[in-house]
Every structure is written in structure tokens, then in C-alpha cells.
């Protein structure tokens with residue numbers, strides 16, 4: 001195409017209205033429209049790289065690392081650190097005050113939590129998680145985004161380990177006990193139903209409350225990317241395989257209340273997950289505790305366990 005035509009096309013697109021803006025060339029992207037969905041992201045930033053996320057984690061292929069003990073979270077129980085909730089049009093994002101610190105073996109520094117958000121499908125009967133475990137998805141996925149040494153986002157994107165994300169699955173189940181924290185969270189959704197809406201939080205729930213009783217010693221670790229454009233390959237992923245069990249109405253609330261545009265006549269915010277990316281030549285590591293899972297019919301002999309227990313006990317982290 002003759003480039004001289006481009007300005008004319010932009011003017012035409014502007015005259016034609018909203019349809020054009022969702023497919024413009026300035027890096028606008030979406031999840032489901034074939035014009036701006038994940039198949040088109042390769043041209044944006046690093047999305048066509050070799051260290052992309054999310055992935056399917058094949059647990060028998062993960063390399064056991066006895067040094068990977070429980071992650072240590074400081075400040076996550078403080079409800080006052082949750083400042084505001086915002087509908088970005090592609091997710092619901094919660095902004096965090098300074099003071100939430102993540103420390104874990106395999107991470108080269110202390111990481112500070114900046115925000116968290118979620119991914120979901122269109123209801124509780126279809127997986128909406130980004131990562132899969134052994135080809136199985138979960139109802140939703142929670143991402144807590146941290147930067148290394150409290151770097152700002154710009155600087156974190158320049159460091160191959162600039163960002164650490166903790167990923168937790170949510171699974172809708174009819175038998176889940178009611179969750180005060182998730183009830184409080186979903187009660188706020190109506191205040192951010194439209195894209196661009198932001199609401200202050202009231203200290204009624206904490207991040208630790210949302211995480212429920214998930215075992216922080218059981219996780220997979222691998223090097224990957226942001227799962228949205230520009231898909232920067234700067235993320236150290238920590239994925240916890242044991243889901244947070246939540247009632248069906250918690251999972252149903254997100255796709256039914258939230259909209260992806262600033263009009264309540266517009267489309268709902270649904271299916272905001274990126275498809276699986278190939279692992280390539282990367283290695284996924286399994287934490288120490290995953291080796292001694294009560295659920296796994298362990299082939300490990302007790303004698304083989306002793307050095308393992310000693311090496312994990314020797315490395316404890318304190319903040």
C-alpha cells in the first residue's frame with residue numbers, strides 16, 4: 001500500500017467512529033475480535049518471542065528443585081494497602097500501596113507488589129485461567145504483579161527479571177464455603193461496571209484473605225512474559241497449582257457485571273485470557289513441597305527424603 005494514503009485512511013476511520021479505534025495501529029488490542037485478538041498480537045512488542053506466557057505446566061516434566069521453599073509474603077494481610085479498583089476494559093485492576101513485599105528462593109531481590117488483577121471466561125462452567133496444569137484449566141486466575149526492588153514499571157520492563165507475578169487459580173465449586181473476602185471484592189464490581197471507572201476500597205478485605213488457605217510452599221516456577229501486549233519477556237512466574245475454592249456466584253459476578261467499553265449497552269468483559277504459548281526449550285521447576293504432596297502416590301523412598309528435608313530446612317527466609 002502507498003503510504004501516502006495512510007493519513008486519509010486515519011481520517012476516514014475517525015469519521016466512521018468507534019469501530020476503527022478498536023483496530024488502530026497504535027497498539028490497541030483485544031481478546032476476541034479477530035481484527036485485534038491474540039492471533040494479531042505477534043506484531044506488537046515482544047509477543048512473538050520465545051519466552052512467552054501463559055503455558056500449560058506438565059507436572060511430571062517439571063524439574064524438582066529442593067531449594068524452592070515457601071514464598072514469604074510481608075504485609076499482604078493489611079486491608080488498608082488495597083487502595084482502589086479500576087475497570088481497564090480488559091480486566092479489573094486493584095492498585096496497592098507500598099509495603100507488600102515478596103521474598104522467595106530463586107528470586108534475585110525483594111519484590112514489591114504494585115497491583116493485582118484477574119482473568120476469567122464467561123461463567124463458572126468454562127475455564128478462564130491463563131495457565132493450565134496438565135492440560136486442565138481453572139475457573140479464573142489471579143495475578144499479583146510485583147517489581148524488583150520497587151522499580152517503576154518503565155524500569156522493570158528493561159530487566160529480564162524485573163517483574164515477579166504470583167499466579168493463583170480460582171475454582172468455582174458448589175461446596176465452597178462462603179468467602180467474606182471474595183464477597184467484599186465482588187460487591188465493589190458494580191461500581192466499576194464500565195471501562196474507565198475507578199472506586200476507592202474501604203479496607204473490607206485483604207490480599208491474604210483472598211488467597212485463603214493456599215499452601216505457599218507448593219508452586220511451579222518458570223521464566224516468561226507479560227500475557228498482554230507488549231508481552232515483555234521480563235517476568236519470573238510463580239504458579240500455585242492448588243486452587244482457591246470459591247462459590248459459583250463469585251465466578252459468575254465478573255463476566256455478568258463488568259463491561260469492556262464505557263457503555264452499559266456495550267459488550268461484557270469476558271474471556272480475557274491469552275491462549276497457551278509454547279514452552280520451547282524452557283524448564284519449569286517444581287518447589288520442594290511438591291515432591292512430598294500427600295495427593296501424589298509418591299515413589300520416593302523415605303531414605304531419599306532425608307537429605308531433601310535437611311536442605312529445605314537449612315534455607316529459611318525472613319524479612
Ligand SMILES: *[C@@H]1O[C@H](CO)[C@@H](O)[C@H](O)[C@H]1NC(C)=O
Pocket residue numbers: 042043048
Ligand atoms: C513470528 O515468529 C515466527 C517464528 O519465528 C515467524 O515465522 C513469523 O513470521 C513471526 N511473525 C511475525 C508477525 O513477526
Ligand SMILES: *[C@@H]1O[C@H](CO)[C@@H](O)[C@H](O)[C@H]1NC(C)=O
Pocket residue numbers: 152154155
Ligand atoms: C522511573 O524511575 C527512574 C529511576 O528512578 C526515573 O529516572 C524515571 O523517570 C521513572 N519513570 C517514571 C515513568 O516514573
Ligand SMILES: [Zn+2]
Pocket residue numbers: 117118119143227
Ligand atoms: Zn494477568
